[in-house]
Amino acid sequence: MTSSQAMKRSKTRWIVILSGTVVLMFGFGYALVPLYDLFCEITGVGGKPTVAVLQLDSDENPIDYSKEVTVEFTATGNNNIPWTIKPLVKKTKVHLGEVHMMNYLVTNTSSQQMVGQAIPSISPMQGARHMVKLECFCFNAQTLEPGEAREMPVRFYVNKDLPDEINTLTLSYSFFPMNESVSTSDNQSEEQQSSS
C-alpha cells in the first residue's frame, strides 16, 4: 500500500512540476517582447535612432570635418491616413557630429481633426544607433486641424563612431492614425494603443 501511495505522491509532484513549466513557458513567450526590445536597443537592429535629451556641448563633441555623410529623408502615411508628408529637402550632406535641422511639411487633407504618430526607421540598420536625435516630431503624437499644414522639425547629428563603410543614411517616417474616427470597421490595426 505504501508503495502505491509513494507513486501517487510522485505522480502529483511531476504534474505540479510540469504544469508549472507550462505556465512558465507561456510567460516566457511574453517575456520575449521586452527582451527583444532591449536586444534591438543595444544592437540597433530595429532601425530605431538614438534619442539624446541633452544638447551636447560643441567642445565635447567636436565636428569631424574629414568625413561627410549623405542623409536622405523620406516619409509615408500608413493605414490610409489622409495626410501628405513631404520632406522639404530630399537629401543633405552633413559632417559627423554636426547638428542639423530640417523640416517635414505635413498636411491633413481630411475634413476632420486628426491625431497621427510618426514612427522612425533608419537604414542601413548598422547606422541606426549612430543617428542621434535631439528633437523630433516623432517624440509626440501630432494633432492637425482639418486642412491644416504644418512644418515639423527634426534636429539630429550623426555621431563620429559611424562605421567607415556607411556613406548614406536614410531616415524614414511612417505616420499612423491614432484616433478612432478614421478606423474602418474591418481594419482593427488602426486602434492604436501602446503595448508596453
Next chain:
Amino acid sequence: MSAAHTEAHDHHDHRPSGIMRWLTTTNHKDIGTMYLIFSLTMFFVGGIMALAIRAELFQPGLQVVNPELFNSLTTLHALIMIFGAIMPGFVGFANWLIPMMIGAPDMALPRMNNWSFWILPFAFALLLGSLFTVGGGPASGWTLYAPLSVQGGAGVDMTILSIHMMGISSVLGAINIIVTIMNMRAPGMNLMKMPLFVWTWLITAFLLIAAMPVLAGAVTMLLTDRHFGTAFFDPAGGGDPVLFQHIFWFFGHPEVYILILPAFGIISQIVPTFSRKPLFGYDSMVFATAGIAFLSFIVWAHHMFTVGMPLAGELFFMYATMLIAVPTGVKVFNWVATMWRGSITLETPMLFALAVVFLFTIGGLSGLMLAIVPADFQYHDTYFVVAHFHYVLFSGSIMAMMGATYYWLPKWTGRMYSEGLGKTHFWLTTIFFNVTFFPQHFLGLAGMPRRIPDYSVQFTEFNIISSIGAFGLGLAQLLFVYIIIQAVRGKNEKATAQVWEGADGLEWTVDSPPPYHTFETPPTVK
C-alpha cells in the same frame, strides 16, 4: 473501427458499448486507436488539400482554385498535416506502446488521456470551419506571420482558437507521457533499459511542454492585437512584426524535432528487429536525442536569415544549426552499424525503415544547405525549402509511422497484414514520393517561389512531373487503408505473440491481440 469488434471477445470486462465506450474510455489501447484513426483521417483531409494545390500547379496560370482559396489551402494543409496527422499519429503510437513497452497497466492519467483526445475533433472542426466564414480560412501560411495575420476575417480567429485547443491537447498528452514514464516502469526497468521509442517520446514530451506554451503566447498576442487594442506586432503602437517571427520560431524549431524524434525512436525499434541484432550504440542514441532536443532551442532564427539580422547573429545561428548534423549523424551511423553483418530480412516495416534512413538523410543534407547563410538568401521561400521539409516530414515522420503501422499492426489486431500488398504500398509510396518532391529541389534552385498559385512558364515541366507524382502518392494511400482494414477484419493469417522472429521487448511478450488490460501485475525486467 472494428477494433471494437475484436475486443468484444474480452468477456470479463464491463464497459459501455457503442459510441459511449469510445466517448468515455480511459483505456490506453482504445485511446491509442482513436488517435491513430483520427491521424489517418486528417492525413487524407490534408492530402486532398495538397492534391488541390498540385492540381492548380499542374500548369501555369489559374485554373482550379482562386488565389485566396489557394492561400487557405497551403495554410490548412500544413496545419492539418502537422497538428492533425503527424502529432496525433505519434501520440497514438505512444498510447498504444509506451505502457506495453515499460510494463505498465495503463497511462498514469487515464481520464486526462481521454480528454486530450476528445479536444482534437472539436479543434479541427473549428479549423476546417474557418473555410466557410466570410473572408475564408487563414491565408497567411501556417506560420501566421504578422502583420498579414492581424488582418483577415473571423476565419483567422477560429484558427487561433483551434491552435489553442490543439496546444492544450498536446501539452496534456505530453504531461501524461512524462508522468507515466517517470512513475510506472516495471520493476527493474531503469531509464537506460527503456526501449528507444520510449526514450525519444520522453524527450519529445519535454520539448512539447517547453515549446507549445510559447506558440500559445504568440497566437494570444495575435488575438489581442486583432481585437483588444494591443500592438505587439504593429509598428504604429511601438510593436514589431519581426518579433512575431522570433516568438513563432522559438516554438517552431523545437516543433520540427517534436515531429521527427518519435520517428527516430520507431526506426530504432524496427532496424534491430529485422537485422536480428541489438541496437548499436544505445547510450549514444539517447544522448544524441537529448543533444538534438537541446540544440533545437538555440537555432530558431535560421528560419529568418533574410529579415535583417546582425552578421554575428547570422553566424551564430548558422553554426548552431550545422551542429545539429552531429547528433543526427550519430543516429544514422548507429542505424547503419546495427545493420552491419546482421541477418537482414526485408519485410515491409524494414523497407519503410530503410527508406526513412535514406530519404531523411537527403532532407537533412538539403537542410544543411539551407543553413548556410549566403546560400539561404537564394533558397529562402523557394520550392527548395518545400522539397527539404517534405523529405524530412513525409519520408521522415509519415513513412516512419507507416513502417510502424506494419510493424505493430499484427500485435494490435492479432492478424498479419498482407505482405505482398504491404510491399506494393511501400514501393508505390517511395517512388511517387520521389517523383513528387525531388523535382521541387530543381524548381527551388531555379527560383520558383513557394505559396504562389501561378508560376512562370519555364517551371512547367517539373511542376507537371511533381503533380503527377502527387496524385500517384495520394492514390497509393488508399491501398494503405485497404491493407489496414483487411488486417483489422481478421481474415488474414494469425499472428504469434512475438510476431517477428527478431522482435525484442515487453510488448512482444503479451498475446496478439493483447488482452484489454495488460501488465496488471508488473513484469520483472532483468
